[in-house]
Amino acid sequence: MRELDDERHFQYFRMSAARFDELLRRVAPMIQHAASHRAPVRDAERLAVTIRFLAAGISQQALAASYKLGTATVCTIIKEVCQALWAGLKDEVKYPQGAQWEAIRGDFWTQWDYPNCIGAIDGKHVRVKAPANCGSSYYNYKVLMAVCDANYRFTFVDIGAFGRESDTGVFGRTKFGAQLIQGRLPLPPHAPLPGTDVLTPPVFVADEAFPQKINLMRPYPGSQQLSHDQKVYNYRHSRARRVIENAFGILAARWRILGRAMECSVDTAEDVTKACVALHNFLSKRDQSLPEQTRYIPPGMIDRDGAPGEWRQVVQGDTNLISTRRITAARATQDGMTVRETFKEFFQTDQGRIDWQDRHVRRGTLNNVA
Structure with missing residues (x-):
């Protein structure tokens, strides 16, 4: 070699x-x-x-x-x-502290136009080929919960929860999810929205499978009955949330062991998944100065300006790392909905607007690659 x-x-x-x-x-x-x-x-x-x-x-x-x-x-x-x-x-996969939070928050604003965001979160099924005599408690997959920063690097992973016939409750069974839902997760302080004196809490962005909480934003539900401002919010939310979608996509495209059900024990499957996540962060942090053909995340690998990333072709047809369904029975809180309204209103101001947001909403490209 x-x-x-x-x-x-x-x-x-x-x-x-x-x-x-x-x-x-x-x-x-x-x-x-x-x-x-x-x-x-x-x-x-x-x-x-x-x-x-x-x-x-x-x-x-x-x-x-x-x-x-x-x-x-x-x-x-x-x-x-x-x-x-x-x-x-x-x-390499370390929960942020201190100035690291501020760096992540700044990156989400400058790169993805979402303020006071400290991570994008999602969950995936890690499928394992059922071993013989596995018993009734084994349901052929575990759930990988992960958070990433604005540069596709994982800041938290949990691969401990078994899948069930329904994913409901999986998020609350992780230490991270339980603390976030209960408001006990150590997070940075509130900060003003850019160019204003309006304070908002730090937030993670997620999809519809997650609950609306004061530190966890999900898009407005539905599509037909939404106002124009709500659709703009969903578009801005989608741009930030796609970071975790791309992070998982790159992970699976680079480490093809994650493309199909693993033929090994459940414990080994967990070891393999954690090793892939660690390698992902190790290489993505160090390879940015290399030539594109030997760079772990070259520009063409990720979604850019409406063009799908190359990882999407690589993972097409994969049967592993499938998205979870509704993963918690926790309900939305009024405080959480108020925070989302604050972001929605900010995106209509001179300080928060981006030039192309209305064009995307009018063209119906909200769910396309951002």
């Missing part, structure tokens, strides 16, 4: 050789083994096997054949290295 050019190395591993070496230095202490026979599997090969498994999404049997290893050996390596990737990179 070292003899390949940079572009082919990137296509195989989703990273450059230099980035692979940096990653190996981070995880090597956790995956090294004492030589117990004549041909031990070196730590670099352990990492290579695992990264290729995540990137290509091939079966463990095919991977074992290509590396001339036993299938049981490959299975053990993948689980061990995925756990090491999360342990070594989990600081």
Whole structure:
């Protein structure tokens, strides 16, 4: 693999050789083994096997054949290295604090025209092929809840909740969701809307599956009966919320193991998903200065100016990371609806308006790629 050019190395591993070496230095202490026979599997090969498994999404049997290893050996390596990737990179997926909140809030305003936004949130099904004799408590998927910043990087993930016949209640079973619904999540203070002295709380943006709360905004429901101002709000909301949609899309496009139901144990599926999330943040933060063909998130990968991102073609037909349905029974609060009204009114002012918002609403492009 070292003899390949940079572009082919990137296509195989989703990273450059230099980035692979940096990653190996981070995880090597956790995956090294004492030589117990004549041909031990070196730590670099352990990492290579695992990264290729995540990137290509091939079966463990095919991977074992290509590396001339036993299938049981490959299975053990993948689980061990995925756990090491999360342990070594989990600081890349860290709940923001202090000045980090202000940076995220500023990015959402300057890049996506939504003020006082500190994250976009969504939930996905992580499907696992049911093992034999799994028991009645196993329903073939877990729920991945995640928050990302304005640059498609995850700031929080929770992969702990089992799916049920209905997703209702899943959000409240996560620590993040429970604290947010109950108003106990540590968040930055209220801040004025840009160019005004109107204070609003920091908010996350989400889709219709989530409840309307003081720190959690969802779009106005329905479409036919909405006023023009409400449709403008929904358009502005959609621009900010699409960040998490793109983040999940990039994640699945780069790590094809997430494209279909995983054929492994539930615990291993969780390890694999966390490793992919950690790698996503690790690479997206470091690769922005590289040539486009070896950049983890090149400009064409994401939705831009009405053009769909390349990730949409890659994941077309995928059967994993499917959107959740209504994930909580929590009801909207009056305080939450008041905050949304404040944003709606701000988007009609000179300080909050963007030139093309009315055009998009008149053309009915509210739900198109923003």
